[in-house]
Amino acid sequence: MTNIVIIGGGTSGLITAALMENYWQDKVNITLYYDSNNKNIAVGEGTTPSFVSGICERIGYTKQQAVKELDATLKLGINFKDWIVGEEYFHGFSQLSRHEEFDDNLASVYGFLNDCYDGGQHFSQASTLIPENVFTESEFAFHIDTEKLSDFLFKYLQDKIDIVDDKVERVYSDGNNIQGIDCRTNGYVEADLWVDASGFNAILFKELNSEWVDVSNTLPINRAIPQQIPNNSGEIPSHTIAEATKNGWIWTIPTQDRLGTGYLYSSKFTTDENACYDYNNWLLKNHGVELSTDRVISWNTGHYKDVWIGNCFAVGIAAGFTEPLEALGHHYIVFMVNSFISLNSSLKMLQYNRNRVNQANRHMWDDSINFLSMHYNTMRTDSPFWKYMTENRTEWVKTFDERCRKEFIDLFLNDDMLDFWAQDSYIQIMNGLNLFDKESIKSYVDSRDDSEDIYYKSMEQHYKFKELKDNTNMISHKKYLETVKGLSTLPYLI
Secondary structure (H helix, E strand, O other): OEEEEEEOOOHHHHHHHHHHHHHHHHHEEEEEEEOOOOOOOOOOOEOOHHHHHHHHHHHOOOHHHHHHHHOOEEEOEEEEEOOOOOOEEEEEOEOOOOOHHHOOOOHHHHHHHOOOOOOOOEOOOOOOEEEOOHHHHOOOEEEOOHHHHHHHHHHHHOOOOEEEEOOEEEEEEOOOOEEEEEEOOOEEEOOOEEEEOOHHHOOOHHHOOOOEEEOOOOOOOOEEEEEEEOOOOOOOOOOEEEEEEOOEEEEEEEOOOOEEEEEEEOOOOOOHHHHHHHHHHHHHHHHOOOOOOOOOEEOOOEEEOOOEEOOEEEOHHHOEEOOOOOOOHHHHHHHHHHHHHHHOOOOOOOHHHHHHHHHHHHHHHHHHHHHHHHHOOOOOOOOHHHHHHHHOOOHHHHHHHHHHHHOOOOOOOOOHHHOOOOHHHHHHHHHHOOOOOHHHHHHHHHOOOOHHHHHHHHHHHHHHHHHHHHOOOEEEHHHHHHHHHHOOOOOOOO
């Protein structure tokens, strides 16, 4: 039996424990150490569809049960406001994800050439509605209260692993492996496999010969001021809002009983004092409340080159962090753990497996950094922050911009740079940034030897998607949640 010790009782540690225990079961003995005096960050309330599939389904909960247990709201996408000043666009998840016959997804060609693009397979507009059949036909994510997620996972794990409230006081390492740790109460602890889920402190990984990759020049946002406010609208939106400001952007995330908001900015372009002033003005203008917190969260933007060194695997914030645009925090955790489990399923800790895990995670970081950078491809120069973002685009963003303007995105699944999200995600974002040209798209399609077939399929798919969307019964998000909340507690399915 393999002894696994996880350091950290935040969402990274708990998700890792749940996925590893569920996969390896009696092949492992898992102990999770956490310090109850060390408060979790507890800000990230948005998720992606991979969280729903990677957590809820993997550990045996229905989606409806998870909504009730987590007091979650449903997230169908993100509404981007003022990234192009005075404009909005929507990046939705797949509304028609169960229709696999349209995997080639050519509908956007017809939509753009005929001025009727409507998101392709994806949700295309912000609202307070959800499809009546959302659980069977669509992709969606959750907006969650992070503390309730922790309670949910503690409850799930309490009879499956050992959970110890203790403080790590010393780490023993030769730079290549972790030999052991000293805990305040339990003394010396050894393990076959260590998991560092200790957050920004990375208390295990910083003792190893680990190389940090700084990406702050590409993504300079490194501060956040979070504040919860009342939701007085009478409705619950089914989306996140990301509203651009002169020095960053502000998130608005609806939970069942409030709104989570937060101002993200870069210390290179404004001070904490000025950021609080600007955020307070925004809160007063948009919600009639004043800023009531002095909490400022700071971080170094980047990641470790390798997430698995010797007998230690870093996960979540301990492995790296980028700003929470597109709510990728939980997405990263699920990917990291699943890649580790999949490539190390035998638990033999082979160097080849270690190399492959590290390679897969470097690819994830590279893709996600480019994906996030793509959102800043606005060509804005109206403040020092936006001027910097325009002048410091990554080479990939510059060349992808040119590709979109002069041709179109790859529709034929040949471009492995576009495998981080579905095609319609890239299309929606780049369309929101006004990068497509009708004549360029036509010229691009005409260059293909199967252009006639593409035109026919794109028209066929466009009208099929339109028919499916038009026939979707949309219901009140708030009323649906009230119905779920009124149900008796569902039994665990484990």
